[in-house]
Amino acid sequence: MKSLVMEKKGELSLRDFPDIARAEEHLGPRDVRIRLHTVGICGSDVHYYVDGRLGPFVVTDPMILGHEASGTVIETGAEVTTLAVGDRVCMEPGIPDPNSRATRMGMYNVDPAVRFWATPPVHGILRPTCVHPEAFTFKLPETVSFAEAAMVEPLAVGVHAATKARIRPGDIAVVLGAGPIGLVTALAALAGGCARVYVTDIAPKKLEIAESLSPAITAVNVAQDDIARRVLADTDGWGCDIVFEATGSPRAAAGMFAPLAPGGCVVMIGGQAEPVAYDAGAAMVREARVENIFRYAHVFPRCVAMIASGAIDVKPLITRTFDFDDSVRAFEIAASAPAGDVKMQIELPQ
Ligand SMILES: [Zn+2]
DSSP states (O other): OEEEEEEETTEEEEEEOHHHHHHHOOOOTTEEEEEEEEEEOOHHHHHHHHHSEETTEEOOSOEEOOOEEEEEEEEEOTTOOSOOTTOEEEEOOEEOOTTSHHHHTTOGGGOTTOEETTBTTBOOOOSSEEEEEGGGEEEOOTTSOHHHHTTHHHHHHHHHHHHHHTOOTTOEEEEEOOSHHHHHHHHHHHHTTOSEEEEEESOHHHHHHHHHHOTTEEEEETTTSOHHHHHHHHTTTOOEEEEEEOSOOHHHHHTTTTTEEEEEEEEEOSOOSSOOOOOHHHHHHTTOEEEEOOSOSSOHHHHHHHHHHTSSOOGGGEEEEEEGGGHHHHHHHHHTOOTTOSEEEEEOOO
C-alpha cells in the first residue's frame, strides 16, 4: 500500500508499505474500512519529520504520518449499525481502551493506553485506506466538504479548550499564538459566546489571516504592542476573562496572567517540550483558574455540527492543497514554516 513514510529523522518517502495491510487493516465486527480522501498536515507530523520526536514520543522505526483525515466508508463490519458503504466521514484519531479506568471516568483522551495515529508506534493514515472503529468515525452532512472535515481534528482541540474555559456569553478572550491551533481556538471561543477575541503573534501575515476570520477578532502584534496594556486599556483596566495559551513558548507563558481579569481563566494548549515557568503570584492575586488540555474527548460531533450550520467557518484556514504524489514536497514546504500558510492538506487519489 503506497504510503507517506517517515523513514527516519529528516527523511520521508512515498513508497509501498506492505506491513500495514497485515498489521492494521483487519476489519473487526464494529469497524469500518475507509478510503482516505483528505489529510491535513499537523505541526506534530512536521515535528516528527524534522526532529524525529515529539515530547516523550520518539520515532525509532519507519512510520506512516498523518492523523487529520476525512474519507468514504467502503466496507462495514458485521455489527456496524450507524454507518453504511458510501458514507462520507471524518475520524477521531485516538482510540482508547474501552475498559480503562480513564475511559470509564469519561476522560478517555488521557487514557495512558490510547492509540493515536502517527504517534509512535502507531501508524498514521497518509495511505489509501484504513480500518477504524465505528464509534470514532463520524458521518458528514452533505454541506460539509472533505477538506472542511479534515479540519475537524484540529478544531476539536479549540473546542475542547473553549469547553474547559467555561465561556459565558460576552466574555473577552485572548488567544496567544495565531498558528492553526490558535486560530481554531479563536473560532471556537467566538462560537462559544465570546464577545471579542484578541489574537497575538509576531508574524504579520498570520495576524492578517486572524483578523480576516471575524470582525470580533482583534489581532495584536506582540513584537510591537504589549497585549496586557492593550486589553487593560480596552476594558477599563479590568482585563480579559480568558487567556488561551496556544504558542507553547516559555516567553508567552511567563506573561500570560498579565492581561487576565480577577477570577479569570488560563487554558494551556501549546505543547511544552520542557518544563515551563509561570508567575504563580500573578495567578494568585487574581484567583486565576488554570486549565490544561490534552487533545479532546468526544467533541467531533459538535465540530461537525458547527461547520455544517455555519457557526464556524474553517475554510479560510486551508491555505494550500497538494496531491498525494506531491506529499514529500508538501512536508518540505510545511517544515519551512511559510508565513502565509495556516493549514496545508493532502488529497489522496479516489
Ligand atoms: Zn493535528
